[in-house]
Amino acid sequence: MRRTVFIAGLAAALVLGTLGFGAGQKSHVANAQEKMSTMEVKIDNFSFGPVTLTVPVGTTVTWVNRDDIPHTVVSTDDSKTFKSKVLDTDEKFSFTFSKAGTYPYFCSIHPKMTGKVIVQ
Amino acid sequence: MSEKKKDELLNDHNHDGVDRRGFLKCMAWAGTGAFCVMKGGVLNSYSLSRISEISTPDMMGELSFVQISDSHMGFNKPANPDVAGTLKAAVDKINGLSAAPEFMLHTGDISHLSKPEEFDTVDQILKSATPKDVFYVPGEHDVLNDDGKQFLERYGKGSKGAGWYSFEKKGVHFLGLVNVMNLKAGGLGTLGHDQLEWLEDDVKHLKHSTPIVVFAHIPLWSVYPEWGWGTDDSAQALAYLKKFGSVTVLNGHIHQTMQKVEGNVTFHTAASTAFPQPAPGKADSPGPMKVPAEQLKSVLGITDVNYIQGKHALAVVDSSLA
Numbered sequence: 001m002r003r004t005v006f007i008a009g010l011a012a013a014l015v016l017g018t019l020g021f022g023a024g025q026k027s028h029v030a031n032a033q034e035k036m037s038t039m040e041v042k043i044d045n046f047s048f049g050p051v052t053l054t055v056p057v058g059t060t061v062t063w064v065n066r067d068d069i070p071h072t073v074v075s076t077d078d079s080k081t082f083k084s085k086v087l088d089t090d091e092k093f094s095f096t097f098s099k100a101g102t103y104p105y106f107c108s109i110h111p112k113m114t115g116k117v118i119v120q
Numbered sequence: 121m122s123e124k125k126k127d128e129l130l131n132d133h134n135h136d137g138v139d140r141r142g143f144l145k146c147m148a149w150a151g152t153g154a155f156c157v158m159k160g161g162v163l164n165s166y167s168l169s170r171i172s173e174i175s176t177p178d179m180m181g182e183l184s185f186v187q188i189s190d191s192h193m194g195f196n197k198p199a200n201p202d203v204a205g206t207l208k209a210a211v212d213k214i215n216g217l218s219a220a221p222e223f224m225l226h227t228g229d230i231s232h233l234s235k236p237e238e239f240d241t242v243d244q245i246l247k248s249a250t251p252k253d254v255f256y257v258p259g260e261h262d263v264l265n266d267d268g269k270q271f272l273e274r275y276g277k278g279s280k281g282a283g284w285y286s287f288e289k290k291g292v293h294f295l296g297l298v299n300v301m302n303l304k305a306g307g308l309g310t311l312g313h314d315q316l317e318w319l320e321d322d323v324k325h326l327k328h329s330t331p332i333v334v335f336a337h338i339p340l341w342s343v344y345p346e347w348g349w350g351t352d353d354s355a356q357a358l359a360y361l362k363k364f365g366s367v368t369v370l371n372g373h374i375h376q377t378m379q380k381v382e383g384n385v386t387f388h389t390a391a392s393t394a395f396p397q398p399a400p401g402k403a404d405s406p407g408p409m410k411v412p413a414e415q416l417k418s419v420l421g422i423t424d425v426n427y428i429q430g431k432h433a434l435a436v437v438d439s440s441l442a
Contacts, residue, residue: 046405068197069407070233070261076305086233086264089197106305109260112348114305
């Protein structure tokens with residue numbers, strides 16, 4: 001009986017772990033579950049969603065343009081860390097963040113559109 | 121879509137006999153296709169349907185040109201799946217004007233994605249327009265991926281920096297400005313130090329009575345900063361033009377006609393030949409605005425400009441494609 005309960009408990013923990021509380025959360029069953037290593041930012045209606053995204057080091061962030069107008073993703077930090085080409089509707093741009101830090105960015109075509117990736 | 125006349129002047133500051141109140145009243149008609157002709161400092165307005173009655177060279181003035189804008193060649197979403205077709209309709213409209221314009225200004229966003237074939241298509245379509253000379257300034261869609269190199273190669277001969285230049289026609293001084301380069305995050309359009317220095321120098325020796333026409337893509341006045349509809353250093357540019365009795369500023373970018381008069385300066389934005397955009401604040405974002413297919417041509421258009429030598433403000437008239 002105990003063993004069944006133990007296995008059920010472990011299974012529940014695994015299920016809860018994989019549901020994912022958010023990319024930044026460190027899970028206690030990290031060995032057993034798949035780490036969330038890709039996050040998506042949706043571009044729509046002249047805005048980035050979410051505007052601020054917090055991710056762990058090593059995450060690949062993919063921006064997808066769902067707007068009916070082209071946009072770009074260009075970082076505004078001193079070292080100009082990333083810069084996409086022009087993304088038309090449904091086109092994507094990915095960048096893997098290997099260093100912790102705060103990475104503000106904007107759309108170089110519509111400079112009022114800004115966003116931020118915080119890497120912890 | 122004409123702007124409320126917040127800045128209507130009631131006095132004739134310049135004592136030049138120009139009836140500015142009448143001019144503003146006339147400008148309010150412009151969106152529906154009225155035609156204002158300045159003759160002897162007095163404004164007369166006519167509806168476009170009477171255009172054949174007044175098309176004598178005397179009444180039509182001495183300089184006539186057309187502004188088109190925002191052709192966005194390559195755009196193919198529901199707001200307009202055939203931007204080549206509507207550009208052709210704009211050319212037909214231009215060719216139908218009774219006083220053939222001498223040349224055209226294109227205030228940018230010629231292409232949608234800065235692709236060579238998009239520029240080629242626009243060049244091809246404009247070849248069938250009666251006015252053979254076209255003067256271009258880039259929109260932000262024309263300088264993607266290559267910092268504007270392709271735009272300069274195609275349209276920037278004789279220009280300075282990112283593609284600014286000036287020229288004269290029948291005593292009117294034209295200034296083509298570029299305010300879509302080096303845009304900063306969270307910012308508006310920008311002219312930049314080098315271009316402003318050039319501008320100051322370029323107009324320094326002109327007589328105050330020289331009519332000035334400035335054309336640039338993003339509006340040079342603060343239409344709606346929340347949507348990036350303005351230029352952060354345009355005040356400096358306008359300061360260099362303060363001495364002139366007549367300054368006309370022609371812009372695009374916002375895909376709707378809007379006008380404003382401030383002292384000697386008349387600001388005017390043109391409709392797009394591709395798709396309309398919402399009025400400031402009337403939608404979540406300034407993206408392409410869908411209208412019923414049968415209404416599309418009525419929200420796209422061209423701008424016809426006439427100037428009578430020796431007089432002041434230019435007559436600026438918008439007409440839709442349908």
